[in-house]
Amino acid sequence: MEREVIANAFHHVTWGVPISIYFWLMGVSAGAHVISGFGWVFGLKKYKQVGLIATLWAIGVLLIVPVLLIFDLGRPERFFHLLTPGYWHGSAPMSWGTILIMLYPTMMIVYGYFIFKNNAKWAFIFGICGIISAGSTHWYTGVVIQLNPARDINHTALASVLFLLGAFISGTGFLIVTFWFMNIFVNPMRRFRDRFRQEGFAYRFLKANSIGDKVEDSLVVEMGQIMAIGVGIELLMTFNEFLQMNYGTAEEQASLFDVLLGVARVPYMAHVFIALVIPFFILIFTPLKRSPGVVTICSAMVCTGILGMRVWWVLGGQFLQTFF
Amino acid sequence: MTEDNKNHGKSHGRDYGIQTTSGLGVEGRKRYAMVIDLRKCTGCGSCVVACKSEHDVPLGVWRMWLKTEDKGTYPDVKRTFLPRLCNHCEYPICVRNCPTQATFKHEDGFVLQRFNRCIGCRTCVIACPYNARHLLPNHRTDEKQPVGVVDKCDYCIHRVKRGLVPTCVSTCVGGAFTFGDLNDPKSEVSKLVKKNSVMTLKPEIGTHPQTYYIGLDEGIADQVASYRHRSAQMKEEYNTFKKNHEGFHGDLTEGGSHIVVQVVRNFLGFLKEIPAKAGRVLGLGG
Ligand code: SF4
Ligand code: SF4
Numbered sequence: 001m002e003r004e005v006i007a008n009a010f011h012h013v014t015w016g017v018p019i020s021i022y023f024w025l026m027g028v029s030a031g032a033h034v035i036s037g038f039g040w041v042f043g044l045k046k047y048k049q050v051g052l053i054a055t056l057w058a059i060g061v062l063l064i065v066p067v068l069l070i071f072d073l074g075r076p077e078r079f080f081h082l083l084t085p086g087y088w089h090g091s092a093p094m095s096w097g098t099i100l101i102m103l104y105p106t107m108m109i110v111y112g113y114f115i116f117k118n119n120a121k122w123a124f125i126f127g128i129c130g131i132i133s134a135g136s137t138h139w140y141t142g143v144v145i146q147l148n149p150a151r152d153i154n155h156t157a158l159a160s161v162l163f164l165l166g167a168f169i170s171g172t173g174f175l176i177v178t179f180w181f182m183n184i185f186v187n188p189m190r191r192f193r194d195r196f197r198q199e200g201f202a203y204r205f206l207k208a209n210s211i212g213d214k215v216e217d218s219l220v221v222e223m224g225q226i227m228a229i230g231v232g233i234e235l236l237m238t239f240n241e242f243l244q245m246n247y248g249t250a251e252e253q254a255s256l257f258d259v260l261l262g263v264a265r266v267p268y269m270a271h272v273f274i275a276l277v278i279p280f281f282i283l284i285f286t287p288l289k290r291s292p293g294v295v296t297i298c299s300a301m302v303c304t305g306i307l308g309m310r311v312w313w314v315l316g317g318q319f320l321q322t323f324f
Numbered sequence: 325m326t327e328d329n330k331n332h333g334k335s336h337g338r339d340y341g342i343q344t345t346s347g348l349g350v351e352g353r354k355r356y357a358m359v360i361d362l363r364k365c366t367g368c369g370s371c372v373v374a375c376k377s378e379h380d381v382p383l384g385v386w387r388m389w390l391k392t393e394d395k396g397t398y399p400d401v402k403r404t405f406l407p408r409l410c411n412h413c414e415y416p417i418c419v420r421n422c423p424t425q426a427t428f429k430h431e432d433g434f435v436l437q438r439f440n441r442c443i444g445c446r447t448c449v450i451a452c453p454y455n456a457r458h459l460l461p462n463h464r465t466d467e468k469q470p471v472g473v474v475d476k477c478d479y480c481i482h483r484v485k486r487g488l489v490p491t492c493v494s495t496c497v498g499g500a501f502t503f504g505d506l507n508d509p510k511s512e513v514s515k516l517v518k519k520n521s522v523m524t525l526k527p528e529i530g531t532h533p534q535t536y537y538i539g540l541d542e543g544i545a546d547q548v549a550s551y552r553h554r555s556a557q558m559k560e561e562y563n564t565f566k567k568n569h570e571g572f573h574g575d576l577t578e579g580g581s582h583i584v585v586q587v588v589r590n591f592l593g594f595l596k597e598i599p600a601k602a603g604r605v606l607g608l609g610g
Contacts, residue, residue, distance in 0.1 A: 003543045006555045009389035010565045014449040017590040074444015074472030077604045081424040094423035150453030254548040324547040
């Protein structure tokens with residue numbers, strides 16, 4: 001039978017791009033922090049030289065997060081309500097998240113301090129705490145949108161795991177791109193570093209961050225391989241989600257065909273092809289995987305594609321319902 | 325029915341949010357509910373207008389609205405209407421997910437909003453399966469009205485507490501709306517729910533809505549059908565509305581402009597709001 005909705009209220013896509021970017025930045029930060037932990041927590045010597053800069057990036061990226069979160073609120077001047085006893089609401093995922101978002105940078109700062117001081121024991125302890133809090137904070141970003149039965153795209157138990165993996169690969173990719181920049185400017189940076197006295201704070205700080213030292217090509221290639229494994233698992237899970245929606249309820253099918261392959265197909269395709277399929281193919285199956293330049297390009301693709309995922313995840317998840 | 329509802333509630337075994345306890349079928353407690361007999365609805369829209377004026381609802385957002393669908397092929401065409409409002413769910417996801425307890429379940433069944441607590445995070449808007457919530461814009465003609473917080477239908481609690489029915493109920497020319505206490509077997513709502521086959525929207529979500537419909541048409545109640553069978557005019561209006569609406573710069577539109585453009589527009593809109601909001605954070609007004 002023919003039917004046509006001729007009048008309805010127009011509902012908004014209420015969480016917009018700032019929230020998508022917040023999810024993305026949080027992931028980049030958490031991923032970078034995990035890479036930092038490779039050296040100081042898991043004892044992989046090669047990664048020690050980039051431990052501090054990875055953590056500093058993780059903290060730096062995180063500094064943008066409060067701006068996004070607070071100014072996205074309708075009443076930003078009331079953000080402290082999230083932590084006010086008597087207001088705090090234990091059943092709301094956002095309440096746990098608020099605590100995690102505060103805990104995570106604190107852990108990282110302490111951890112960064114011990115790396116700088118070259119204190120392996122405490123760097124190890126706070127590194128573990130940091131990795132756990134980085135993981136939980138990013139797990140929560142998946143959960144906060146997953147626990148909404150009304151949003152067919154987001155309401156999947158895979159959500160938080162997809163978010164965690166996305167974090168890991170985009171964080172790794174982000175670091176690889178950073179190393180590429182550092183290597184381009186290695187000579188001017190060394191000249192800059194060598195202007196300072198060797199026993200002074202500035203010199204030691206720059207040195208500890210590998211500023212003026214070339215990041216080894218072998219490290220970049222190895223990180224590319226680690227990233228590729230993450231990309232592979234994420235690809236499998238995204239395919240699983242695709243299958244689930246394809247064989248799913250009417251809402252799930254409409255989410256797939258009308259939203260993900262319809263109105264939000266650009267970010268969805270960016271995620272699937274730019275972040276996953278192409279880098280995975282290059283980094284696993286071709287000899288190009290040994291070229292630091294190619295690894296860097298793949299990393300940039302992964303980073304951008306994961307931003308696409310955050311966009312379709314947040315916006316696309318709300319779209320179908322705006323007409324109900 | 326009261327007993328049935330009680331058992332239904334129990335079989336769910338769900339209590340969402342720390343403030344929410346179900347009072348359905350609990351003796352001595354009230355459980356306000358609404359029954360809308362769609363067979364009597366003429367689609368005149370009085371309820372929507374009454375609600376708009378009762379609560380000074382800004383343009384572009386709705387506490388209640390009328391969804392309209394045409395079905396069939398000429399000359400056998402039927403127009404169906406569906407007045408939509410908050411369902412005052414027994415197990416409201418909006419309450420469970422609100423991080424500041426700004427929204428809560430009143431002991432008499434109303435799901436209410438505390439403007440002074442709300443931070444405008446819109447978690448509840450995302451959580452509500454029925455689109456019953458909206459963010460109030462930053463600029464209101466009447467400056468005393470709340471801004472930047474979420475609002476929704478409150479079953480006109482200010483009237484109910486004075487012994488009146490909600491304004492949509494009293495305005496309905498067809499007599500389609502009935503409001504009352506479901507825990508009272510003698511109330512009109514109890515009788516209606518008992519005598520008729522009633523439906524709620526999206527029962528599968530498990531929210532146990534307390535706004536019941538008699539004669540609900542499957543098509544108009546279906547999310548996917550609503551999405552797929554929008555009139556061309558509605559698509560057009562939607563795009564125009566989204567592009568022009570203040571406060572939500574660059575919502576997704578269809579076919580209007582490329583999604584990448586919309587994403588950029590949305591983010592720029594957010595950046596543009598920061599100075600005014602920063603002023604508010606620093607206590608400078610704005
Ligand atoms: S209809 Fe939506 S806003 Fe109303 S109580 Fe249910 S979940 Fe909450
Ligand atoms: S917008 Fe207000 S009512 Fe809604 S979840 Fe956030 S604080 Fe709670």
